Amino acid sequence: MKAIAACLILAPASAGALSLDWPVDCVLGETCHIQQYMDRDPGPAHSDFTCGPLSYDGHKGTDIALPTLARMRAGVTVRAAAAGVVKGVRDGMEDISTRDPAAPNIDGRECGNGLVIDHGDGWETQYCHMRKGSLRKAKGDAVATGEALGLIGLSGNTEFPHLHLSLRKNGQEIDPFDPDGAAGCGPGPEAALWADPIAYASGGLLQIGLSDSVPAWEAIKQGLDMPPPSQRAPALVVWVHYFGSRAGDRLTLSITAPDGTTVVADGITLEKTQAQGFRAIGRKARQAAWSQGRYHLEAVLTRDGAEVDRVTDEVGLR
Secondary structure, three states: EEEOOOOEOOOOOOOOOOOOOOOOOEEEEOOOEEOOOOOOOOOOOOOOOOOOOOOOEEEEEEEEEEHHHHHHOOOEEEEEEOEEEEEEEEOOOOOOOOOOOOOOOOOOOOOOOEEEEEEEOEEEEEEEEEOOOOOOOOOOOEEOOOOOEEEEEEOOOOOOOOOEEEEEOOEEOOOOOOOOOOOOOOOOOOOOEOOEEEEEEEOEEEEEEEOOOOOOOHHHOOOOOOOOOOOOOOOEEEEEEEEOOOOOEEEEEEEEOOOEEEEEEEEEEOOOOOOEEEEEEEEEEEOOOOOEEEEEEEEEEEEOOOEEEEEEEEOOOO
């Protein structure tokens, strides 16, 4: 179960503006999240349209991210945000993180595999970091709103699986959440270009799990299948994967035994603003075997005393 405290952006686009459908086959806040928004700070700093930190200097689009590489490999479809004609296509680049020592030179190809759609009247959208060999369209093809274009991948200048969506009007980058630049550090309800409301989440919890030791960060990002601990595990550890944390945020983690008693519970103050990270707490076994039954896991992220997100799960031991 999961609930996100979010700011809902009403989206009646102004007359004559392009209307955008959600371009990914995922549920925002459940199976995907917006990792980065367009950078609205004109200087060397960065900020999203709410003046929050979910961007980086010079970022010119919206990054719709998947929580794990396993989810990417399962296949998540990218769709046309609006009808138009394909202006250009690139495919054939490898799906590999730029942090990987084997990553190739991508100068001039930072978008990776992707395409550009011309919507007329000066409007165009660009879709980047798509999966090698997945693109279904060629230059000159007409596409309808919602038509499949390919799959989310890890090509080009990226460290995590996501779709980078750029919107331009007459060559000028436009923020679909605040195209007029009038949000003033808050939602711009009169201007957002999304056909349906899009929730702004200032951070959130992506995964929660139970293990017998602190898992490796790489395993969490991969989304590898982690078997539950055995009843004779030396310890029980609850871990949570999060995004959009800010310095001073409070993360509370707990494990509750099948009989309702608390195995472990603790709060952690996050010291850094981070795009993504994970934390874990646990308790060593004090008996020969842990009790049979299902263990309740919970993580709560709070900011300035208000709940940002909560995630729970129940896990039975082997």
